[in-house]
Amino acid sequence: MAEEKKKDYEIKVDVKNLNFYYGKQHLLKNVNLFFKKNSVCTLLGPSGCGKSTFLRTLNRMNDYTEGARLTGEVIIDGQNIYGKSVDVVELRRNIGMVFQNPNPFPKSIFENVAFGLRIHGIKNKEFIVERVEKCLKYAGLYDEVKDKLAKPAFSLSGGQQQRLCIARAIATNPSILLMDEPTAYLDPVSTSIILDLITTFKKYYTIIIVSHNIQQAGRISDYSGFFLDGELIEFDEAGNFFLRPKDKRTENFITSRY
Amino acid sequence: MIEEKKTVPDKPASKAGEGGENPEVFPVNRGYIRRKKFYNNLAICFAVIAFIIGGFPVFHIIYKAFEVGSAYLNWNFVSTLPTGFPIGARGGILNAIVGDVYLIVIASVLSIPLGIGSGLYLSLFGRKRSNYFLKLLNELMIGIPSVVWGIVGFFVFSTATGPGFHLGFSSLAGGLTLGFIMVPIITLLTEQAVNQIPASYIEGALAMGATKWQATHSVIIKAAMGGIFTGILLGVMNIIGQTAPLLFTNYYNTGMPTGVTGPGGAVGDLAMLIFIYIHEPSKILHYKAEAASIVLLAFILALDLGLRLINYLTKRFLL
Numbered sequence: 001m002a003e004e005k006k007k008d009y010e011i012k013v014d015v016k017n018l019n020f021y022y023g024k025q026h027l028l029k030n031v032n033l034f035f036k037k038n039s040v041c042t043l044l045g046p047s048g049c050g051k052s053t054f055l056r057t058l059n060r061m062n063d064y065t066e067g068a069r070l071t072g073e074v075i076i077d078g079q080n081i082y083g084k085s086v087d088v089v090e091l092r093r094n095i096g097m098v099f100q101n102p103n104p105f106p107k108s109i110f111e112n113v114a115f116g117l118r119i120h121g122i123k124n125k126e127f128i129v130e131r132v133e134k135c136l137k138y139a140g141l142y143d144e145v146k147d148k149l150a151k152p153a154f155s156l157s158g159g160q161q162q163r164l165c166i167a168r169a170i171a172t173n174p175s176i177l178l179m180d181e182p183t184a185y186l187d188p189v190s191t192s193i194i195l196d197l198i199t200t201f202k203k204y205y206t207i208i209i210v211s212h213n214i215q216q217a218g219r220i221s222d223y224s225g226f227f228l229d230g231e232l233i234e235f236d237e238a239g240n241f242f243l244r245p246k247d248k249r250t251e252n253f254i255t256s257r258y
Numbered sequence: 259m260i261e262e263k264k265t266v267p268d269k270p271a272s273k274a275g276e277g278g279e280n281p282e283v284f285p286v287n288r289g290y291i292r293r294k295k296f297y298n299n300l301a302i303c304f305a306v307i308a309f310i311i312g313g314f315p316v317f318h319i320i321y322k323a324f325e326v327g328s329a330y331l332n333w334n335f336v337s338t339l340p341t342g343f344p345i346g347a348r349g350g351i352l353n354a355i356v357g358d359v360y361l362i363v364i365a366s367v368l369s370i371p372l373g374i375g376s377g378l379y380l381s382l383f384g385r386k387r388s389n390y391f392l393k394l395l396n397e398l399m400i401g402i403p404s405v406v407w408g409i410v411g412f413f414v415f416s417t418a419t420g421p422g423f424h425l426g427f428s429s430l431a432g433g434l435t436l437g438f439i440m441v442p443i444i445t446l447l448t449e450q451a452v453n454q455i456p457a458s459y460i461e462g463a464l465a466m467g468a469t470k471w472q473a474t475h476s477v478i479i480k481a482a483m484g485g486i487f488t489g490i491l492l493g494v495m496n497i498i499g500q501t502a503p504l505l506f507t508n509y510y511n512t513g514m515p516t517g518v519t520g521p522g523g524a525v526g527d528l529a530m531l532i533f534i535y536i537h538e539p540s541k542i543l544h545y546k547a548e549a550a551s552i553v554l555l556a557f558i559l560a561l562d563l564g565l566r567l568i569n570y571l572t573k574r575f576l577l
C-alpha cells in the first residue's frame with residue numbers, strides 16, 4: 001500500500017477485500033487498493049492475470065457474466081456500488097469505459113459519440129453536435145473524420161475506432177475513466193495524443209488504465225499497481241513503484257525479466 | 259535430440275545478412291497434399307451434383323408451369339374475379355391475390371411483434387436453463403404439421419359453438435392461425451440473429467449507462483435486422499404456400515370478402531385456388547392453376563425483393 005495517509009476526502013474509488021470468481025476459478029484474490037481523485041493509475045501485469053476482470057468489477061460489467069461471483073466492496077464516492085440501492089445505469093454514466101478491443105456500435109461515426117447523450121435523454125441538437133465535435137477533438141480524431149461523420153464507424157481503421165471509443169466514453173462527462181489498453185492499436189503520434197489527453201484530463205477525471213507498455217505507464221501515472229495471477233502484488237505511487245519496487249516480482253516485471 | 263544443437267541455433271544471427279536458410283525441418287507429407295486436393299475436387303463435384311439434383315426439378319416445374327399456364331398470364335388474369343362455369347373457367351384470380359394480402363397482413367400483425375419479442379427474450383433476457391426448454395418448445399412448434407394448426411385454429415377461432423372466438427370461416431380466423439405458424443419461425447431467426455451479434459456491442463452500450471432495453475432497441479435490433487427480416491420472409495413464404503390450416507378456418511371465397519369475420523369474411527387464396535382448381539375435372543382450370551402458380555412464385559419473389567429493399571434502406575438510413 002501507499003505509504004502516505006489515506007485521506008477519505010481524496011479517495012474516489014476504494015476497493016476492499018475484493019474477490020472475484022468465475023465458476024471454480026478464483027480470478028481476483030483479496031484485492032485492496034484505492035484510487036485518488038484526479039489521479040492517473042496504471043495497472044500492470046502479465047497477460048491473463050486479471051487486469052481486465054478487475055477493471056470490469058469497477059463498473060459492474062460482470063453483472064451479466066453467467067457464473068460470476070464477487071465478494072468484498074467497491075466504494076465509489078462513499079457508496080458501495082454492490083450495495084442494494086445502487087442505480088447501475090447512473091453509476092455507469094459516471095464511469096466511462098474504453099474496452100480492450102475497439103467496439104464501436106454499428107452506427108455512424110457521429111451517432112457513436114452521440115449515443116451516450118441520447119440514451120440519457122439529451123435532445124438538444126446543437127448541444128449534441130457541439131459535444132460530439134469536442135469529444136472527437138479531444139480524442140484526436142476530428143480532423144480525420146470531420147468530412148465523413150455520417151459514414152459507418154466500421155469504415156474506420158482499428159486505431160481510429162479505438163479513438164472513436166475514447167471519444168464515446170468521455171461524451172457523457174463521467175468522473176471516472178476506465179481504459180483497457182487504450183493505445184494498443186495506435187501509432188506513436190496518436191498514442192501521444194491520447195497520453196496527452198490523459199494527463200490533461202486528470203484535472204477532471206479519475207483515470208484507471210490497464211497498460212502493457214511500462215514506459216508509457218511510467219510517463220503518465222501517479223499510481224501504479226502490479227497484478228499477478230489475480231493477486232495485487234504491489235500498489236504504490238509511481239515514483240516508488242517504478243524506481244524502488246518493494247517486491248522482487250514487481251521489479252522483475254518492470255525490468256522485463258519475467 | 260542429438261541433432262538439436264545443429265537445428266536450433268543458440269543465438270539468432272546478430273548482423274543483417276548473417277546466417278543462412280532456416281535449418282529446421284518441416285516434414286512435408288506429399289501423399290497427404292495429393293489427397294487433400296483430391297478431396298477438395300470431390301467436394302466441388304458433390305456440390306455441383308447436389309445443385310443439379312436439387313435445382314433441376316425446380317426449373318423443370320417453373321418451365322412446365324410457364325409452358326402450360328403462360329397463355330393465361332395477362333393483366334386480366336390478375337385483375338378480375340373468377341366467373342363462368344365451373345367457376346374460374348372465365349375471369350382471373352383477383353379474389354386469391356386480394357385474399358393473400360388480407361391473410362399475410364393479419365398473420366404478420368400478429369406474428370412479427372410476438373416473434374421478435376420472444377426471440378429477443380430468449381437471447382437477451384431469460385435465464386439459461388428455462389430458455390433451453392423454451393427454445394426446444396419453439397423448435398417443436400416449427401415441426402407441428404400445418405393440418406394440426408388448422409384443426410386448432412378451427413376450434414379456437416372458427417367454430418360457432420363451445421368456447422372460442424366464433425369468428426367463423428374468415429380471413430381473421432385464417433390469418434391468425436397462419437400467424438401462429440409464423441411466430442416460432444420468426445422467434446428462431448431473431449434469436450439466432452441476436453446471438454450472432456458480438457457481445458461487445460451490448461457491453462459497449464451497457465457500459466455507457468444504457469438500460470437493457472435501450473441497448474436492445476438502439477443497437478441490437480438494428481444489428482440483427484438482417485436476420486429478423488429473413489425470419490419474417492421465411493415465415494411469410496411458409497404460410498403463403500399453406501392450404502391445410504385454411505381448410506378449417508377460412509376455406510375459400512370466389513368473390514371479394516365483405517368483412518374479416520363471420521359470413522362473407524372468408525377470402526380467396528392462391529394456394530387454395532391451385533389446390534381446388536387441380537381437383538376440378540376441367541382442363542381450363544388445370545391450366546389456370548399452373549398460371550396461378552407462376553403468379554404465386556412472382557408474389558414470393560416480389561416479397562423477397564421488397565423485404566431486402568426495406569432491410570437495405572433501414573440499414574442505410576436509420577443506423
Ligand SMILES: Nc1ncnc2c1ncn2[C@@H]1O[C@H](COP(=O)(O)OP(=O)(O)OP(=O)(O)O)[C@@H](O)[C@H]1O
Pocket residue numbers: 022027045046047048049050051052053054065100
Ligand atoms: N468470460 C470468461 N470466461 C472464462 N474465463 C474468463 C472469462 N473472462 C476472463 N477469464 C479468465 O480470467 C483470467 C483473467 O482474464 P483477464 O481478461 O482479466 O486478463 P488480463 O489481465 O486482462 O489479460 P490481457 O493482458 O491479456 O488482457 C484469464 O485466465 C481468463 O482465462
Ligand SMILES: [Mg+2]
Pocket residue numbers: 051052053100180
Ligand atoms: Mg485484458
